[in-house]
Amino acid sequence: MRPTKNKIFEKNEGASIRVELRDLSKAFGDVVANDGVSFHVESGEILGLVGENGAGKSTCMNMLFGHIEPDRGTILLNNEEVRFRSPKEAILAGIGMVHQHFMLAPALTAIEHLRLVASYKAGPVAHQDVRSRALQSMKSLGFDLELDEPVERLSVGKQQQLEILKVICQGARVIILDEPTAVLTPVEVAPFLERLRRLRDSGHAVILISHKLDEVLQVCGRIVVMRSGRIAGEFDGKLNGNEKTSQMSIETLANAMIGESGESLVRDAGAAPSESRQSNRFSGGIPALEIRDYHRPTGLKVHLSVHQGEIVGIAGVEGNGQADLFKAILRTVPGLRGESGSICVAGHEVVHLSPGEVRKAARIAVLPFDRRSEGLMLDADPASNLLLSGVTMKNHFMVPWEQLRQRAGNLFLKYGIQPAGWTGAVGSLSGGNQQKFLVARELEQDPALILAAHPTRGVDWRSSQKIHQALVAARAGGVGVLLVSSDLDELCALSDRILVMLRGRVVREFSKYPESGFDVAAIGLAMAGGGAS
Amino acid sequence: MKAMLFRWPWLTAILLGLLVGLGAAAVAGENPAHVLLVLLKAAGGTPYDLGMTMVYTTPLIFTGLSVAVAYRAGLFNIGAEGQLVLGGLAATAVALRLGDLWPAFAGSSGVMGRIVAMLICGLVAAAVGGSTGFVTGYLRARRGSHEVVTSIMMNFLAMALASWLVIEKLHSVDTQNPETRTVGNVFKAVEFSAFDGAPVTIWFLAGIAAAGLVAFLFDRTMIGFRIRAAGENPVAATVAGIDTGRQMIIALTLAGALAGLSGLGDILGGAGRFRLGFSSDYGFTGIAVALLAGGRPMAVVASALLFGALHKGALDLDFETDHVTRDLAMIIQGCVILFATARWFHGKKKS
Numbered sequence: 001m002r003p004t005k006n007k008i009f010e011k012n013e014g015a016s017i018r019v020e021l022r023d024l025s026k027a028f029g030d031v032v033a034n035d036g037v038s039f040h041v042e043s044g045e046i047l048g049l050v051g052e053n054g055a056g057k058s059t060c061m062n063m064l065f066g067h068i069e070p071d072r073g074t075i076l077l078n079n080e081e082v083r084f085r086s087p088k089e090a091i092l093a094g095i096g097m098v099h100q101h102f103m104l105a106p107a108l109t110a111i112e113h114l115r116l117v118a119s120y121k122a123g124p125v126a127h128q129d130v131r132s133r134a135l136q137s138m139k140s141l142g143f144d145l146e147l148d149e150p151v152e153r154l155s156v157g158k159q160q161q162l163e164i165l166k167v168i169c170q171g172a173r174v175i176i177l178d179e180p181t182a183v184l185t186p187v188e189v190a191p192f193l194e195r196l197r198r199l200r201d202s203g204h205a206v207i208l209i210s211h212k213l214d215e216v217l218q219v220c221g222r223i224v225v226m227r228s229g230r231i232a233g234e235f236d237g238k239l240n241g242n243e244k245t246s247q248m249s250i251e252t253l254a255n256a257m258i259g260e261s262g263e264s265l266v267r268d269a270g271a272a273p274s275e276s277r278q279s280n281r282f283s284g285g286i287p288a289l290e291i292r293d294y295h296r297p298t299g300l301k302v303h304l305s306v307h308q309g310e311i312v313g314i315a316g317v318e319g320n321g322q323a324d325l326f327k328a329i330l331r332t333v334p335g336l337r338g339e340s341g342s343i344c345v346a347g348h349e350v351v352h353l354s355p356g357e358v359r360k361a362a363r364i365a366v367l368p369f370d371r372r373s374e375g376l377m378l379d380a381d382p383a384s385n386l387l388l389s390g391v392t393m394k395n396h397f398m399v400p401w402e403q404l405r406q407r408a409g410n411l412f413l414k415y416g417i418q419p420a421g422w423t424g425a426v427g428s429l430s431g432g433n434q435q436k437f438l439v440a441r442e443l444e445q446d447p448a449l450i451l452a453a454h455p456t457r458g459v460d461w462r463s464s465q466k467i468h469q470a471l472v473a474a475r476a477g478g479v480g481v482l483l484v485s486s487d488l489d490e491l492c493a494l495s496d497r498i499l500v501m502l503r504g505r506v507v508r509e510f511s512k513y514p515e516s517g518f519d520v521a522a523i524g525l526a527m528a529g530g531g532a533s
Numbered sequence: 534m535k536a537m538l539f540r541w542p543w544l545t546a547i548l549l550g551l552l553v554g555l556g557a558a559a560v561a562g563e564n565p566a567h568v569l570l571v572l573l574k575a576a577g578g579t580p581y582d583l584g585m586t587m588v589y590t591t592p593l594i595f596t597g598l599s600v601a602v603a604y605r606a607g608l609f610n611i612g613a614e615g616q617l618v619l620g621g622l623a624a625t626a627v628a629l630r631l632g633d634l635w636p637a638f639a640g641s642s643g644v645m646g647r648i649v650a651m652l653i654c655g656l657v658a659a660a661v662g663g664s665t666g667f668v669t670g671y672l673r674a675r676r677g678s679h680e681v682v683t684s685i686m687m688n689f690l691a692m693a694l695a696s697w698l699v700i701e702k703l704h705s706v707d708t709q710n711p712e713t714r715t716v717g718n719v720f721k722a723v724e725f726s727a728f729d730g731a732p733v734t735i736w737f738l739a740g741i742a743a744a745g746l747v748a749f750l751f752d753r754t755m756i757g758f759r760i761r762a763a764g765e766n767p768v769a770a771t772v773a774g775i776d777t778g779r780q781m782i783i784a785l786t787l788a789g790a791l792a793g794l795s796g797l798g799d800i801l802g803g804a805g806r807f808r809l810g811f812s813s814d815y816g817f818t819g820i821a822v823a824l825l826a827g828g829r830p831m832a833v834v835a836s837a838l839l840f841g842a843l844h845k846g847a848l849d850l851d852f853e854t855d856h857v858t859r860d861l862a863m864i865i866q867g868c869v870i871l872f873a874t875a876r877w878f879h880g881k882k883k884s
Contacts, residue, residue, distance in 0.1 A: 332771050359774030366772055374772050377765045388762055388773050396755050 016043035017078060017094060017173040017205055019064070024073035026059055033059040035229045036073070041174065046196060046206040048220035050213065051257055056229040057209050061176050065097045066090035091120065096172025098163045100179045106152035110145055110162050118169045130169070137168055141198045142191075157188040164199070174205045181215055193219050211317045213250045213528040223248060225256040232256045254524035258488050286347040288449040288480020289329070294341035294351075299504040300324045303341075306449065306480040311471065313495030314484040315523050321504035322484045323369050326451050330366065331355050346448040365442035367435075367452040369484075375438050378427025382408035382437065385426050389441050411440040415466060432459040439467050443474055450474055450481040456490060468494060492518045500526040543825055543832070543873060547839065550869030557864050561856040568854060568861070575849035576842035584731025588798070590841030591733075592617065592812070594740030595795035596819025597826060597833040598747050599788040603680075604828040605751060606784035607764035608673070612684030613792035614816025615691030616665045620658035620793025621800045622695050625713055625807040626703060627657045632717040639717025650719045651735065654797060662793015663786045665691065670785030674778030680785065688816075699809050711809040722801040736798035741834055743791060748830040760784045792816065813844075821866060825873045840866065 020040035026033050034056045041047040051057050063070045066084030074081050077093055084090040087097075104113060114134050118125045131147065138145060143161045151159060160180060167175055177196075181189050196219050200206055210216050216223060225233040233256040235248045289306040300321050306312045314322055327333045329343055332355050343350050348361040358364070368374035376385055383404040405423070412420045417429070417436045426434060439455065452471065456464035471481055471494060485491050491498055498510040498518060508526045510518055555565035577583045596613040603610035628650070632639035638646065665687055672678040696711070705714040722734035751757035762770040763780035770777050795815055800807050822840055826832035847862030 330772060354776060355771055356774040356776055368769075368772055373766070374768050376769060377762060379765060380761075384758070384761075387758055388766075388769060398753055399755055399758055401753075 016203065018042040019095070019174050019205065020076040021060070021064065022074045022076060024060065024063055024070045026063060026068065026071050032229050034063070037226070037231055039224045039231065039234065041205045041207055043173065043203045043205050044200055045221045046200050046208055046219050048216035048223035049207055049209045049226065050211070050216055050223060050253060051226035051232070055226040057226055060226070061097065061178065061207070061209065064090070065095060065176065091170050091172070094171055094173040095176070096167025096170055096174065097176040098160070098167060098178065098180060102159050102163055104151045104159060104162065107150055109148050109150050110154065111147040113151070113162060113166060114169050117166050120170050134165060134169070137165060140202060142195050157184055157192070160184070174207070175199065176207045176209070178209045179211065180208070181210060181212055189215065213253050217248055217250065223253065225253060227257060250525055250528055251521060254528060255521060258520060258524050287344070288346055289482060290344045292342045294328065294343055295339065296324065296328055297336055297338040298324065300328060301505050304499060304506055306482050308480050309475055309478045311475050311481040311483055311495050313491035313498040314482065314501055315488060315491055315498050316501035316527055318486055320501045322453070322501055324504065326369070326453060329451060330364070331358050362449065363445060363447045365445060365447035365450045367438060367442060367450070367455050369453040371435055371438050376426050376434060379425050381423050382412070382426055385437070386441055389445065411437070411444060415440040432463045435459050436463055436466065439470055443470050447479055450479055452481060453484045454486060455483070456487070488520060488523060492520060498523060502527070502529055543827065546825065546869050546872035549872045550865050553868040554861055554865035558857050558861060563854050563856050568850070568857065571849055571853040572846035576846035579729065580727060581729040581731050582845065584728025584733045586842045586845040587733045587737050588731060589844045590837045591737045591740055591798040592795040592815040593818055593822050593837035593840050594744060594834055595791050596815050597822030597837050598743055598830060599792035600819050600823035601826060601828045601830060601833050602747060602791060603784055603788040604823055605764050606760045606781055607767065608781060608784060609681050610666070610684055610785060610788045610792070611681050611820070612665065612669055612687045612789065613795070613819045614812065614814065615688035616662040616789045616792035617795040617812055617816055618695045619665055619691045620662035621796030622698060622807050623661035624654040624658040624797060625716060625800055628654055628716040628720040629703065629714055632720070639719055641719050646719045647723060651722065654720060654801060655794060658793040658797055659790035663790035666789020666792070667782060667786040669789070670782035673785070674781040696809060699807065705806070713807045715805045716801065720801060721805045722798060724802055732803040734798045734802035736802070743794070744830045744834045751830065756783070821870045824870055
């Protein structure tokens with residue numbers, strides 16, 4: 001053994017490390033992403049970091065990893081204050097991050113990746129040393145990676161092992177894993193969790209970010225829950241000894257994540273008109289949307305219906321098939337062999353149509369998942385953007401610009417879009433006003449069906465109210481609405497029924513109780529894959 | 534100054550380009566003022582000079598429009614060079630064939646006859662250029678082959694095909710040059726006599742008319758809007774029910790048709806025959822023309838005029854100066870484009 005050559009792997013080895021975040025805050029414009037976040041992690045433990053989308057987990061980790069600088073607060077490394085101005089500085093200090101999207105070159109082999117990063121910290125390293133130490137690390141951590149295979153021939157699970165090995169080679173003692181199990185197949189999860197335990201036992205501090213509460217509960221000694229940029233709770237398994245299970249359960253975590261803010265103003269938006277709507281519902285008309293046994297080989301298997309004058313909410317952790325469901329209805333994904341079942345929009349079968357034909361067959365309003373990339377031409381004026389809607393796409397030859405400009409002006413006034421009378425690029429409007437404009441464009445076209453995804457994401461409270469009112473008014477007018485949202489308050493306030501999607505399927509359906517509304521805790525549980533189904 | 538930079542970025546680009554070019558001339562040992570004077574005089578000093586500038590401008594308007602149309606759909610048409618060769622050759626071949634079949638018509642010079650002949654040549658050139666563009670568009674939209682790669686390849690095919698046709702099939706027996714016979718009188722483009730013999734043809738006006746039509750298409754019609762939408766945000770366009778692949782095919786076909794027309798002024802004016810290598814990279818200069826114009830059709834005309842003037846003006850540098858040659862025009866062109874595209878980058882950064 002030549003100790004000097006191996007120092008990259010041995011540096012700090014054995015020495016324990018402790019990282020503490022103290023009162024970290026970060027705001028982007030008016031949006032407070034992190035507000036006084038404090039917690040710590042140290043060698044020999046796995047810390048779970050959970051929370052809904054937009055709760056501030058990524059911002060927090062990006063501050064720890066040097067991607068963004070905090071507005072306020074400090075980071076302590078072994079009780080010494082440090083500032084990371086770039087990820088490079090964080091890496092040199094022993095912090096490593098495995099991103100959800102791998103950063104690997106498909107044509108290079110695993111060992112080549114390791115050689116690339118091995119010299120990052122300690123200068124040139126002999127190839128043989130990299131290999132022998134990598135093999136040693138793999139053995140102790142239980143990795144089964146083929147070092148000489150090009151990355152493109154490795155399975156996703158093995159690519160992930162390589163990513164972890166990379167940060168170890170960089171000398172990381174604190175390892176952040178962002179949604180590591182999201183990319184794994186169910187059989188790969190248990191071995192992965194076992195490797196995490198070995199990583200912990202070898203003296204690393206591990207931060208595990210995950211939406212899957214059952215997995216977090218299996219391996220984490222401590223769990224920090226974030227909500228709306230703050231720490232909503234910290235649960236420690238070790239302190240309570242035998243009572244671990246009672247302290248840390250899916251229920252308590254889900255409750256902390258979602259919050260039980262009964263005073264939510266959102267609820268009021270849906271409450272009032274729900275009475276008048278009853279007459280419209282089940283009036284025997286054709287359902288606005290009826291999906292029967294629809295199966296797409298990419299992992300979507302859905303059976304649901306949305307009646308006229310009904311809002312059906314879809315709850316679920318993002319990436320469980322909601323976006324695919326929209327695409328399947330709008331046919332913006334190509335047809336596939338093995339696709340089966342039927343999707344009827346206002347009585348028209350659409351499975352074999354092109355996107356244009358779908359829009360001709362039925363009037364569908366779409367509030368897409370990403371308004372900037374899927375809904376608007378950011379460089380164009382409001383009039384042009386009015387034209388970019390499936391419902392107005394008529395077979396005109398000439399564009400009626402004068403009419404469109406007038407209409408755009410009127411919509412700005414009616415929906416309170418600021419600044420009124422805007423004729424510049426839509427992309428210059430604030431995010432909330434862009435969304436309001438989109439809502440105005442889509443809902444003002446007398447649709448039969450509204451597909452709404454996160455209709456109020458990134459939108460301030462006042463505008464959210466307007467958008468909710470618009471959706472409720474559409475329902476009162478007999479429109480069927482399919483509403484996807486990661487905001488459970490919003491779903492509960494607006495929906496008549498809530499379906500929970502998990503891995504491309506609708507796993508549970510919840511009805512609204514006349515008095516108490518929805519059973520929020522049970523919905524949260526179903527979203528995490530727990531509870532009786 | 535700063536306001537001007539932002540309001541008229543193209544003017545900034547031209548001025549900076551000239552500045553660098555003249556600076557290079559100064560380094561080479563010329564008096565920049567003298568060089569500038571030679572450029573201006575040679576580009577428009579006499580009616581003949583102005584006429585020659587317009588002759589060079591004519592094909593650049595068409596190729597510039599061709600690239601601009603594709604650009605609106607978010608595509609790059611590198612194939613204009615091949616399209617203009619094939620379009621021009623097809624028009625010549627049809628004109629020659631018609632001349633053989635109806636010598637009386639080919640020899641006539643009535644106004645109606647010339648209009649019909651111009652329409653025939655135009656339609657043939659546009660159809661052949663358009664089908665070349667269609668192939669590129671189809672491959673991009675339905676098979677996923679990148680249009681830059683395929684249109685470059687199509688250029689080579691077009692050149693090879695043109696060489697073979699001109700040398701083996703359409704070659705004139707009267708000459709050893711690689712060129713076809715001369716077309717009948719009726720097919721020769723109408724020339725304006727105001728330019729002391731510079732062969733400015735009716736195709737110059739046709740180019741301006743084409744720019745007007747393209748502007749109308751994009752500003753006023755749904756066809757143009759759909760192409761624009763597919764170019765600006767293909768995902769949103771698809772969600773709105775627009776078949777973006779179809780828009781790509783339409784745009785590249787239209788681009789091919791416009792490029793197909795570019796050569797007609799040179800071929801049917803003046804000599805009245807197709808010569809191999811008649812195009813001095815009009816197709817590629819068209820890219821620069823469209824970039825400077827920011828893809829706006831009417832600006833393409835102005836931009837083409839600038840590049841035409843630069844091309845003509847630089848020819849005299851060979852005789853009038855001691856230390857620089859016409860290649861100085863390439864330096865200026867290159868710098869103008871560099872500064873014009875730098876503007877885009879700036880815009881992106883700002884948003």
